Amino acid sequence: MAPNDSAETNGTAARGSAGRRKAARYIVPAAVAGVAAATIGLVPALASSGDPDLPKITAQELIEKIAASDTEQFSGTVKISTDLGIPALGGLAGSFLSDAGGDGGKDTSGADPQARLTELASGTHTLRVAADGPDKQRLSVLDDTSEYSLIHNGDQVWAYDSASHAVYHAEGEDKAPRDKDRAAPEGVPTTPKALAEQALKAADGTTSVTVDGTARVAGRDAYRLVLKPEQSGSTIDSVTVAVDAENGLPLKFTLRPSSGGKAIVDAGFTSVDFGKPAGSSFTFTPPKGAKITEAEDAKGHEKARGGLGEAEAAQGAGAPKIIGKGWNSIAEFRTPGGAALPSGASKDVPAEARQFLDALGDKVTGTFGSGTVFRTRLINALMTDDGRVYVGAVTKDALVEAANAG
Template identity: 70%
Template sequence: MAPNDSAESNGEATGTVVGRRKKARYIVPLAVAGVAAATIGLVPALADSGDPELPDITAQKLIEKIAASDEEQLSGTVKISTDLGIPSLGGLAGSFAPDAGGGDASAAPESRLMELASGTHTLRVAADGPDKQRLSILGEGSEYSLVHNGDDVWGYDSESNEVYHAESDGTERQGGKHKAPKGVPATPKALAEEALDAAGDTTSVTVDGTAQVAGRDAYQLLIKPKQSGSTIGSIRVAVDSATGVPLKFTLSPSAGGKAAVDAGFTKVDFEKPAASSFSFTPPKGAKVTEAEDLKDTAGKDGVAGKAPEDLGALEDFKGLNVIGEGWNAVAEIEVPGGSGLPAEGSGDMPAQAQQFLDALGDKVTGDFGSGTVFKTRLVNALMTEDGKVYVGAVTKDALVKAADTAK
């Protein structure tokens, strides 16, 4: 059992691996959200029983082990359970797909990956360096696969027999190799490094024992906020003792209860996957939608059935103002047009609609004025009556404090 060796990220122990990007300290909640979403791709599962005996290691050395890991070839089965306190998106995912000239693009990754934001899912994953990845979401009698091979990205929905295809222009390169196109999951190593890079002096990083994941011995890296007010209680990453590859990712809310995101391998193999894992040919009779066609449709007819003039107000967004830092960072957004929720009793909203909103959120007041806080288990948002929105992985009280500070 490894000891509770601490490596609080104040620059003494975590060194350049954790603290090398100062700006990242302001986006811990965003990085966590990114890990929670992208970890979907290649990190999930159930730990085996029994804690292995491993040589002692400090948090600093374990972080360095993650950074030094060069395992970019793997395959396996993954399980992810997500409970953010929002309704299941499984039945709604198709409604978010862009319209492609008379039919929804059900194979587009933007819509299908949203399903992983709630519920429990089983995936098959494979990776062979930065140019080749495959992710398959297994359903009841159906499967959705996302395949990246060089300059091509394919999405295939076996239930609808629809195919999505996108091409890279080949201009974006990293270390002489193509970057994985947006929407294709990165490696577990990259995801763990992103979370660690975002940790600043508001974060404590320690080694908290050992575990066995997918039959492999692992150290447990525990990342916790030093600040109060965050909805994130801790992030636990099980790191393979032999390779340094993150095998499991667990994000627990500060309010307690089951994990908001629990993702880990149930089976993993670090041998080179077969080349056939990354080849794809559209099945006979499948409807193929090109990404460029979706862009053309959006330009002519709007997005998802909306006319361009309906989206013009989006240009009025003035960007993000970040209040606070680290785990308590809150983004301030101005609503287009400057209008927020109607004040209670103003008569601007039907009584039934007002009651519905009141049931969804909590009314709050402060120096900023008044507004409503809409909550999930992880991310909360305060919408004020003067047209501003404050969003962060923070508690209701922290949101009100941030709004008062901005005012």
């Protein structure tokens, strides 16, 4: 019979020992995973051949196993999908990316990882991943007729989009990912471990952590670690991480919403091999005729296009104020100059963008005044008419309450 051991994790327990403190920092509400993302609702892609019978393990021991995992070599296939419950962007997303490239709407860096990997924030995707220590990683996003690959090898980062025949190149230690499991830029989670580490960082008394049986993931025996908020008001119901019973590597990550329905985030290996990947996986030579964009060129172009505006925006907005803690954390900040953000009714906003804003927004009022709540299944934001913004993985009512208190 699969073990069903549970343990409550709180701030007091986390301070029990140095080892527990190290492990405890990995437990955090996935409210931060807005990033989450991160950050994905996948049709379950992992075949199951029955739950394995494994030795009993406590939640604390399993957390420590994740923290101590030193797996540096692996390769495999990952399926990842996002369902934030927002309307399809249609041509709007392409328009945003073109604007980011400047040059009259022409994208000057079609293989730029920062732009391309944001596509993982919607739909279902198949990825091939490989890692050989902290200096070599490869990530490939597979489509029906094309492939996008991102290769990190030492101080070199290459990206290639076969559809557009575009190449992106960055050189220098500051350009290289420092996490042995991350080929993507910081903040773009592409493996179950990267997602899990966003959800497992610090026990603060707001999280229930249990071991809920076992599973078979990509042919591997795994324990199921389940995190649940102990507070009301979060958009998150639970986070489940399937942890390899042998080496402690997270194999699957699932984030479920408090509103019910399918998962927002479900990402996991469909196949995995812990042998040393072939050295050729981390080498790249630009194909003949490919257009190569150097990172410094793209950076300089962006500075020329909007660097001053970004600096002014940062100066006007200031650092956000954090209201509450744990799963119910809300970030409060002001828009530059305290100006209200454009609404769907504004004639200065393109028609397609107006349609998108109207589909997301709910008009709300309170003692704070009036504003609009823009909603997804994970992250919600209240933008007041006097230029304040409240953002968090919390319900609309929680945002209004925070604005009233502010």
